[in-house]
Amino acid sequence: MKNLWLFLVRYNAIFWFILFFVLSVILVVNNNNFQRASFINSSNILVGSFYKQVNSWKSYLSLSDANEKLAAENVLLRQQIQNLLQADTTADSVYLADSIEQGRYAFIVANVANNSVHQKSNYLTLDKGSEAGIEKGMGVITSNGVVGIVLQTSRHFSSVQSLLHPDTKISVTLDSSGIFGSLVWGSNIDPRFAMVRDIPNHVQVKQGQKVFTSGYSLFPEGIEVGEVIETGIKSGESFLDVKIRLSTNFSNLSHVYVVRDLLVKEKETLEETSQDNG
Amino acid sequence: MGRIIIINIVRFFILVLLQVALFKNIGYYNVAAAFPYIFIIFLLPIGLPNLLLFILAFLTGLTVDAFYDSVGVHAAACVTLALYRIFFHKVTLEVEIKDSFNTPSLGEMGTKWFLSYIFFGTLIHHLVLFLLETFSFANFLYTLASIFLSSIFTVAVLLLMSLLVYRKKSRISNI
Numbered sequence: 001m002k003n004l005w006l007f008l009v010r011y012n013a014i015f016w017f018i019l020f021f022v023l024s025v026i027l028v029v030n031n032n033n034f035q036r037a038s039f040i041n042s043s044n045i046l047v048g049s050f051y052k053q054v055n056s057w058k059s060y061l062s063l064s065d066a067n068e069k070l071a072a073e074n075v076l077l078r079q080q081i082q083n084l085l086q087a088d089t090t091a092d093s094v095y096l097a098d099s100i101e102q103g104r105y106a107f108i109v110a111n112v113a114n115n116s117v118h119q120k121s122n123y124l125t126l127d128k129g130s131e132a133g134i135e136k137g138m139g140v141i142t143s144n145g146v147v148g149i150v151l152q153t154s155r156h157f158s159s160v161q162s163l164l165h166p167d168t169k170i171s172v173t174l175d176s177s178g179i180f181g182s183l184v185w186g187s188n189i190d191p192r193f194a195m196v197r198d199i200p201n202h203v204q205v206k207q208g209q210k211v212f213t214s215g216y217s218l219f220p221e222g223i224e225v226g227e228v229i230e231t232g233i234k235s236g237e238s239f240l241d242v243k244i245r246l247s248t249n250f251s252n253l254s255h256v257y258v259v260r261d262l263l264v265k266e267k268e269t270l271e272e273t274s275q276d277n278g
Numbered sequence: 279m280g281r282i283i284i285i286n287i288v289r290f291f292i293l294v295l296l297q298v299a300l301f302k303n304i305g306y307y308n309v310a311a312a313f314p315y316i317f318i319i320f321l322l323p324i325g326l327p328n329l330l331l332f333i334l335a336f337l338t339g340l341t342v343d344a345f346y347d348s349v350g351v352h353a354a355a356c357v358t359l360a361l362y363r364i365f366f367h368k369v370t371l372e373v374e375i376k377d378s379f380n381t382p383s384l385g386e387m388g389t390k391w392f393l394s395y396i397f398f399g400t401l402i403h404h405l406v407l408f409l410l411e412t413f414s415f416a417n418f419l420y421t422l423a424s425i426f427l428s429s430i431f432t433v434a435v436l437l438l439m440s441l442l443v444y445r446k447k448s449r450i451s452n453i
Contacts (some may be wrong), residue, residue: 014363020357024339028348028410047344054299117299118305120411123347159347189309 008209023048050158051125059111059254068256073143105220108258109133113157117191117250122162125237126256129153131195139218139259145248146170146213146225147256158258164191164250171212172196179203180214181242183225191250194226196231196242203240211244219259282323282379290338298345301366301435310427314435315342316403317361320396323379328364335360348411355407361403362402366395384440396436400429 008015043161059066094190110132114125128134130153140160148162161168163185170183179199185193196211209228215221230243297315304310319335326334339353346352367376370391384392404425412421 010320013328013361016328017357017361020332020336020360021354024336024350024354024357025410027353028413029348029350044344050298118303118311119348120344157301213283230357 001116029091044157045154046222048113048125048127048154052127052157055111055113055127061253062254065252069143070255103248104261104263105205106260106262108134108260109274110134110256110258111258112253115250115253116162117164121166122164122191122250123151124148124160124162124253124256126158126160126258127156128258129156131155133153133259133260134258137218140256141219141223142248142253142256144224145246146219146223147248147250147253149218150258162250163194163246163248170219170225171214171216172211174199174203174205174228175210175212177203180216183211183244186241186243192230194244194246195241196228196244199240199242201238201240205240205242207231218261279379281285282381285381286318286322289321293318294338294341294345297342302345305431306427309424310431311343312428312431312435313404313407314439316356316359316400316432317439319356319363319437320399320436321381321383322363324367324375324382325377325379331360331364332357338351351407351410353401354410358406359399359403362399370395385445388408392440393437397429397433400432400436401425404429404432 108128110126110128112124113127114123116122116124124140124147126134126140134150134153136150136153138150140150146163148160148165148168150158151161152159163170163183165185168185171180172183173180174196181196181199183194183196186197199205205228207228207230211225211227213219213221213223213225224247226244226246226248228242229245230242233241233243293315293380297313301312301314315338319331322331322334332370335356336353339356340349342352343349367382382392382395387395408421408425408428
């Protein structure tokens with residue numbers, strides 16, 4: 001007994017090390033599961049408000065840039081309104097918006113309090129949380145591209161898993177062909193580029209072709225993601241990979257929109273029932 | 279004694295702040311990044327009990343994890359660094375210094391000792407950090423390269439910091 005005690009005292013450093021190391025690794029593994037992210041993250045009130053404060057100083061530097069972007073978006077929206085109004089004035093309008101689709105998505109505006117592009121797994125922190133209606137699993141977009149998926153929310157903050165993350169996968173389609181692929185970051189180095197994986201071999205992909213969201217995921221259909229810059233990268237027998245330039249500029253995000261799918265409950269229940277049957 | 283505790287607490291806040299507000303945004307993509315916050319663990323008093331050292335290292339890691347959204351990764355790396363610290367002190371220091379409550383800083387311990395202390399510690403910390411972060415041995419060469427480059431980056435920043443606050447004290451450790 002005495003020897004055992006001496007042994008424990010002598011090598012206590014190792015035992016403490018094993019204890020704490022295993023504890024950390026358990027935390028890592030738990031956190032890797034998408035659903036069970038713990039409370040130690042950037043949507044936590046302390047960390048969130050710190051980032052918000054830092055951002056409130058930093059945002060002055062990019063104010064003119066942000067203004068310009070918002071103005072450009074205004075012009076675009078104004079044009080769209082104009083088009084819709086014109087379509088309405090003709091007696092037999094051909095505007096065929098589905099009344100169900102029309103009310104399907106709601107957008108919540110949020111400011112980016114913290115953003116990273118230099119890590120292997122990048123996350124953003126938004127300055128709005130569950131109080132503003134943001135929930136886990138919603139999509140996040142900007143005026144000209146996709147940003148990521150909401151990972152965790154607290155009352156006033158939410159943390160977002162950026163597209164620049166090895167686990168993010170978004171269903172996209174190449175314009176005019178209706179071919180689907182999945183958008184992943186892939187390179188893990190450069191925040192300007194990403195890959196579209198699993199495009200069937202027979203499809204002719206041209207450089208400069210635009211890539212849009214497909215509507216099969218959390219995002220509304222037809223949001224521009226980027227354009228093709230390199231084709232013909234083989235990824236096995238019958239699939240191709242394509243390198244694209246992202247339209248979202250991740251290094252100076254300021255305002256983003258959180259997409260709230262109002263029909264998501266209905267969709268989930270339906271999918272659940274069909275799973276039960278199968 | 280009281281002064282040392284206060285200095286360590288102030289150092290903790292300054293280095294964590296620098297890490298998450300400044301060094302998080304600096305780096306060559308993710309090939310090379312600096313993590314100078316590990317200075318907190320390097321500079322804890324020498325005679326600290328092992329358990330306390332591990333707890334402090336673990337908490338430091340968790341704090342940084344919260345800002346990096348990477349729960350556990352930095353904590354594990356810091357705990358490994360604490361183990362390295364214990365062994366390094368055991369091997370290189372004499373008994374009377376080991377029981378003192380001195381800060382193992384550049385001015386206190388001499389350049390040669392300090393350099394090897396910092397360099398190998400950083401290497402071990404980054405090794406655990408990057409391997410846990412990738413969580414696989416795929417692209418191992420790439421990971422190794424980033425471990426090595428990041429270590430050099432961090433060591434450079436740490437040396438810069440210790441030169442900034444350099445104060446030559448009584449050279450108790452002329453070993």
